[in-house]
Each structure stands twice: as structure tokens, then as C-alpha cells.
Amino acid sequence: MSKLTVENLSKQYGEVTALEEVSFEIEDEFVVLLGESGAGKSTLLRCVNGLTEPTEGSISLDGEEISGSQTAVGMIFQQHNLVDGVSAYLNALTGSLSRVSMLRSMLQWQATEDKVRALESLETVGLLEESHQKVSQMSGGQQQRVGIARALVQDPRCLLADEPVASLDPSSAETVMTYLRKAAKEHDVTALVSLHQVNVAAHFGDRFIGLRDGQKLFDVERGELTPELIDDLYGSVETVSLAEQASTPENGSREEVVGDIEQVIEA
Template sequence: MSTITVDGVTKRFGDTVALEDVSFEIDEGEFTIVMGVSGSGKSTLLRCLSGLLEPTEGEIYIDGEPVTGTNKNVALIFQQHNLVGQMSAYANALTGSLSRCSLVESVLQLQDEEEKYRALSALETVGLVDESQKKVRQMSGGQQQRVGIARALVQEPQVMLADEPVSSLDPGSAQEVMRYLRETTAERGLTTLTSLHQVNIARKFGHRFIGLHDGQKVFDGYRDDLTIDVIDRIYGDIDTEGMFVSDAETAGESSSPDGIEADGGRR
């Protein structure tokens, strides 16, 4: 497991300020959701954490080491899956081992048996081992995103980042993907940050929440602190009434990895 420190991070693209003086710390094994509307800076933050983008100002540390580029111990799940449709779920999951083998070995599936076992094990973890030979293009959006989670698990990271992993999915598929993401990262003790704009799904599956608005951190707390006033601060003038689920809809949802129940409902 890994700790994350974000210290005064600002990211500019020309005259546009995507992030402004953002700071926070994430403990080992914590499951954190970054909330905000599109354009609030969520994706920029995760790309800085993954090393795909370099902050204009400030520093990011993982286990006390500065992030200066991509890191094999940090996996990023993309919003649009980034899978190869003509390849099977198994072949896509197996590409998570690229940091440990050559591109040729990966394309020809010449990885050793241990790597192949990791791919099948990861697919089993996300409930897709029986679909392992199915071409990804024949799968639903929710299944494809679960393949993306499996691929990230094969990488064997210490930190898991997920950039709007359910934004293009229907509500049922979105909840299924979030359940697999939360459970699998808890089982493996991964420090996890996922960005979401849906308040109801965030409240149902989240433990800790960081709210961004116009690139600034406007909230950092836990579910009981996520009041309607805080939601309004994060989402501004957007009508969030339909973004909450009722207590009845969340009834029966298993507790989060840290033992805090998912309570749902508007407060």
C-alpha cells in the first residue's frame, strides 16, 4: 500500500488554470472519490497523480518519493476503456503486464505462465473469467470497464486511479462497476482515487471525498460531512436533486471496506 501527498499543485494550460493550489494527503488503503462537474479539474488531477501530466507548480509524492513521470506502481483506469476491441478480454487483461515484458512478447502472448495466471485471476476477480475468450467489442460497456479494471490489476499496482470510470454507463452497470472497483481494491489493499460527477453513486460507494470546483479544492471529508450545502459548494448552480438516491435504493448495499455503511439519501 502507498500514501499520497499532493502539495500546492497548480496546473495551467496556457491562460487556463485547471488546478489551483490543491493540497491533500491520502492514507494507505484509503478509497477516495474526487467529485465535481466536468471541467472542475478532476481528470487533470488524476493525470498529474499518474505522471502523465507535470504540475506547473507544486509537488506530488507517493510513499515520500516525488512523482516525476509514469510509475509501474500506479495504474490508471480510463473513462473510455482504451481496450482493443478485436482482442479477447483475456488478451486485453494480459497487456497489464507490459511493464514486465516486451511489446513483442505482449502482442504474441508470450508472457510466462505466472503472467497468464495473473490475467485470468484478475478476470475472475471482476466476474469475467467465463467471458475471458470473448472479444471486447462484443461486450457491454460495463463489462468492458471491468476488463479495464482487470488489466490494471495485472499491472500489480500499489495505487489505483480511475478517471470517470462509469460516466458512459447506465445506472445499473455503473453501480456494478463501482462495486467491483471498491471490493477488488479493498481485497488487494490498494490506495484508490476515482473521479465521479454523479453524487448518488459517489455517496453510495465512497468513504472519503474531495470536492473540486473551478480547479480549487472546496471540500475534503467523509460521508456524514457531505451535506447539501457542501454539494452546492462543489456543484455550484447545477440542479443536483436527481443526483441522489433514496435510502430504499441503497438498502442492502454492503458496507464499504472500512466498515462505514453506505447510507445514501439527501441530507
């Protein structure tokens, strides 16, 4: 299992401070980033992925500094970023692009090892039987699972996910998070996932890092995440709003959802 180290990470966009001296280490954990929109979660993930250059600080994976050309970090996006006209298998196979030329990729001349890895990754997310189905014919949850498989084909040492279930209904969100956690565990990958659904985060996370206004507000283990910390992070109005958003005929009333959050936090 790889160790991700973030030290004194800061990012400025002109006069706007997106991140300010954020530090943490992750190893052999499924860690959830919590915070309001604009708290710095996406900026942090983009810095870890090498897509955004920090203003100050450093990010390393197993002691090696991360750069924009790195391939050791796999990324799962909120909007899937799949090729609609082709199958789940071919989309998963694009995770091997860093290892083959564009010509070989267009002709599907990937190595047998990569083709096997694509099928194994689809099996990990429960989509092996749908491997030849076009992703345009799949549900949003299935498409996101293809995105997970694609990231696994990259053979990363660290797996990032930026609001992977934000656009999904509660049932699909739970399914995607179940497979995402399974993928991280089975492939021995350190995972850092940003979420805004507190109840989903509390159910799946091993550890929780709270960001507010670009600063780290807390870094706690599963048993240490309390309703008071959530109130400090979001405010009582926001916490109620999240519970109301989670309330559906299938999930129960707002009071039941709040109770469920508290039960998970206390477990």
C-alpha cells in the same frame, strides 16, 4: 497499503488555471473526486498518473516522487481503451506490458505469473468465465470491468479511475463501482476515483474531495458529506439536474432519488 501525497499542486495551461494549490493525502481509502466538468478532476488524475507535468507542487507515492515513467499507478479510463478484436483475457494481460518487451508481448510470451494474475484479476471483477470472449461482444459495463482487470495486472500501488461509469446506465454503473471497490480492497490498493453522479459517489466513497474552478473546496469523510456541501459544489440547479439524470423507471422519481442521496449521506 500505499500513501499518496499531493502537495500544493498547481497546473497552468497558458493563462488558464486548471489546478491551484491542491493538497491532500490518501492512505487505505476509497476516495471520490467530485466537481463539475472543467473543475480540474481529470487534470489532477493525469498529474497523479504522471501523464501531465504539474506547473508547481509535488506528488509522491510512499515518499517517492511520481514521474512520467512510473508504473506504480494504474489508470482506468472512461472510454475503456481496449483492443476490440481480442479477448478479455488478452486485454487484461496487456497490463503487464511494462514488464515485457514488445516482441514478447506480440508472441504472448508473458511470464506465467502475469498470465495467472490476468485470470485472477478477471475473477476479481466477475468475468473469469468470459475470459475468452472478445471485448467487442461485451456490454459497456463488462468492458469497463476488463479495464479494471487490466489495471490490476499492472500490479499498482495506487488505482485511479477517471469517470469510469459516466457512459453507463445506472444498473451497470452500480455493478462496475461494486467491482472497482472490491478490486481496491482485495488488492490493498489506494483508490482515487472521479465521478459526477452524486448518488453513486455517496454510496461507494469513504472520503470525498470537492474541486471547483481548480481549487479544493472540501475534503470530508463519509459522515461529513452534507447536502449543503453538494449545493456549494454544484449549485442547487446542478444538484437537481443530477437527480433528474439519475431518475429512470428502474430508479424511481426525482424526489425518490434525492431522498436516496440524503439517506446515503446520513448513513
